[in-house]
Amino acid sequence: MRDLFLDILGTTGKKFINFVANIGHFFIFFGNAIYWALKPPWYLKRIFQQIIDIGYFSLPVVGLTTFFSGMVLALQTYNGFTDFNSESTVARIVLTSITRELGPVLTGLMVAGRIGAKMAAEIATMRVTEQIDALGTLGTRPMQYLIAPKIIASLVCIPILVLIGNTIGILGGYVIAIYKLNFNPNLYLYATMEYLQLIDIIQGTVKASVFGLIISMVSCYFGYNASKGAEGVGFATTSSVVISSVMILTSTYIITALFFG
Amino acid sequence: MKKRKKKKIIIKVSDLSKSFNNNIVLKNINFQLLEGETLAIIGASGSGKSVLLKNIIGILKPDKGSIEINDTEMVNLPTKLKEKILLDLGITFQHGALFDSLKNWENIIFKTANKEKMNNKKGKQLAFSIINQLGLQTEILDLYPSEISGGMQKRVAIARAICGNPKILLFDEPTSGLDPVTGSLIDQLIKTAVRTVGGSAITITHDMASVCRIADKVILIDNQTISWSGTPKQMFNSANTKIQEFIEPINSKIFFK
Ligand SMILES: Nc1ncnc2c1ncn2[C@@H]1O[C@H](COP(=O)(O)OP(=O)(O)OP(=O)(O)O)[C@@H](O)[C@H]1O
Ligand SMILES: [Mg+2]
Numbered sequence: 130m131r132d133l134f135l136d137i138l139g140t141t142g143k144k145f146i147n148f149v150a151n152i153g154h155f156f157i158f159f160g161n162a163i164y165w166a167l168k169p170p171w172y173l174k175r176i177f178q179q180i181i182d183i184g185y186f187s188l189p190v191v192g193l194t195t196f197f198s199g200m201v202l203a204l205q206t207y208n209g210f211t212d213f214n215s216e217s218t219v220a221r222i223v224l225t226s227i228t229r230e231l232g233p234v235l236t237g238l239m240v241a242g243r244i245g246a247k248m249a250a251e252i253a254t255m256r257v258t259e260q261i262d263a264l265g266t267l268g269t270r271p272m273q274y275l276i277a278p279k280i281i282a283s284l285v286c287i288p289i290l291v292l293i294g295n296t297i298g299i300l301g302g303y304v305i306a307i308y309k310l311n312f313n314p315n316l317y318l319y320a321t322m323e324y325l326q327l328i329d330i331i332q333g334t335v336k337a338s339v340f341g342l343i344i345s346m347v348s349c350y351f352g353y354n355a356s357k358g359a360e361g362v363g364f365a366t367t368s369s370v371v372i373s374s375v376m377i378l379t380s381t382y383i384i385t386a387l388f389f390g
Numbered sequence: 391m392k393k394r395k396k397k398k399i400i401i402k403v404s405d406l407s408k409s410f411n412n413n414i415v416l417k418n419i420n421f422q423l424l425e426g427e428t429l430a431i432i433g434a435s436g437s438g439k440s441v442l443l444k445n446i447i448g449i450l451k452p453d454k455g456s457i458e459i460n461d462t463e464m465v466n467l468p469t470k471l472k473e474k475i476l477l478d479l480g481i482t483f484q485h486g487a488l489f490d491s492l493k494n495w496e497n498i499i500f501k502t503a504n505k506e507k508m509n510n511k512k513g514k515q516l517a518f519s520i521i522n523q524l525g526l527q528t529e530i531l532d533l534y535p536s537e538i539s540g541g542m543q544k545r546v547a548i549a550r551a552i553c554g555n556p557k558i559l560l561f562d563e564p565t566s567g568l569d570p571v572t573g574s575l576i577d578q579l580i581k582t583a584v585r586t587v588g589g590s591a592i593t594i595t596h597d598m599a600s601v602c603r604i605a606d607k608v609i610l611i612d613n614q615t616i617s618w619s620g621t622p623k624q625m626f627n628s629a630n631t632k633i634q635e636f637i638e639p640i641n642s643k644i645f646f647k
């Protein structure tokens with residue numbers, strides 16, 4: 130009994146120590162990546178390629194998800210509020226839900242799935258096939274050449290994607306409000322503009338930047354530290370998607386609490 | 391073997407040991423690479439040849455011992471200084487390690503293009519001037535590494551290593567997986583590359599014919615240490631059982647008579 134207890138304690142202790150060590154390891158990587166992202170010279174061509182990849186090619190999936198979310202919001206809100214003033218209620222709920230929460234979070238999750246997985250797999254494959262080692266022997270620093278462009282591009286793209294996603298989401302709500310609920314377009318637009326608040330946009334942008342940092346850092350970290358073999362690549366990919374998604378959902382709460390709590 | 395002139399020591403490995411967890415791979419390795427010399431490292435699969443090379447280029451850190459390149463101690467050298475020394479090294483990895491997101495020509499000129507800006511035309515010309523000697527066609531320049539054969543990838547990796555004429559060449563199995571004709575072409579090229587820049591080379595190989603063609607000195611890694619060293623000629627007359635196992639498949643009379 131005592132042995133079993135000690136055994137469990139030992140294993141748990143070891144896991145815990147490992148966990149703490151990994152967190153420490155992650156923050157060292159984080160600091161390093163920030164340093165190289167800020168330090169010139171930058172590989173502009175690589176940053177540009179990443180911006181196309183992360184920003185441009187994510188547009189369809191981000192647009193689609195936010196558009197439908199806006200439509201669902203409008204539809205559901207209307208069922209719940211059947212008073213005479215429903216134009217402004219629906220418009221307000223769609224607007225605030227999208228700009229404060231759904232726009233950034235859905236965009237973040239979509240990008241985490243699409244780009245985070247890709248980044249992690251790409252870097253992990255490079256690690257496993259010794260391409261990262263080769264980079265170091267060819268007069269480049271892997272952090273500067275490989276990681277920094279991804280961090281920079283994510284920080285540039287994801288806030289912009291969120292702004293676009295927000296607009297499309299609101300448009301989704303508008304489409305339903307006008308064509309399905311037969312609201313008056315002028316009244317609806319007027320209500321939307323009336324409730325549009327700078328603080329919501331700022332909050333959404335802050336969220337987007339934090340998500341951009343989370344996705345790129347977590348994915349690069351797991352890719353960069355992948356262990357040997359195809360298994361290592363798979364592990365890096367799944368871990369980065371799961372962990373960045375969880376971190377997105379956690380941090381969105383924290384940021385909302387900080388702004389409106 | 392008397393030397394007329396005392397040659398400069400290019401790489402000096404002293405008392406190097408390396409283990410992974412409980413797996414001791416190398417123990418007290420000592421050897422030198424002299425100027426103008428080509429050193430062949432042989433040894434059974436898994437004996438630690440690649441690990442030794444990775445220690446030399448700083449990808450792995452030895453548990454103990456020292457590595458000097460051109461009289462500079464490499465172990466614990468700050469990254470900035472280490473990078474400077476690495477710039478004068480041409481390295482190939484056992485599995486190529488070509489950048490799969492870059493075209494072959496971009497791979498080949500990677501280090502040079504990193505130092506000096508060059509346009510695509512000039513870059514391709516430079517890449518072509520190298521692959522031309524390696525029996526490769528221009529067509530492969532615009533392809534990605536995944537689109538060419540394994541033997542071609544091997545040669546692109548060698549082209550990447552020798553681009554810019556580095557003085558120290560380190561090859562991990564440059565001729566494995568190549569047909570004998572191409573293999574001997576590569577050997578010839580290594581020899582020329584070493585001679586034209588007055589450089590030195592270390593090559594890891596399982597190919598005894600290649601050892602005879604290019605090596606001035608051979609070391610055998612066995613049982614975690616250097617268990618034999620000498621010239622290729624001495625190798626063929628050696629009574630060492632491990633060496634004999636290695637050269638057995640070859641009729642030594644072809645080479646030394
Ligand atoms: N990164 C690593 N982590 C743990 N063990 C390793 C690592 N790299 C190599 N080893 C171990 O070191 C030993 C020597 O490996 P190495 O790759 O140097 O062999 P080798 O002599 O190059 O063999 P081959 O001729 O097959 O290429 C092997 O037992 C291997 O398992
Ligand atoms: Mg090897």
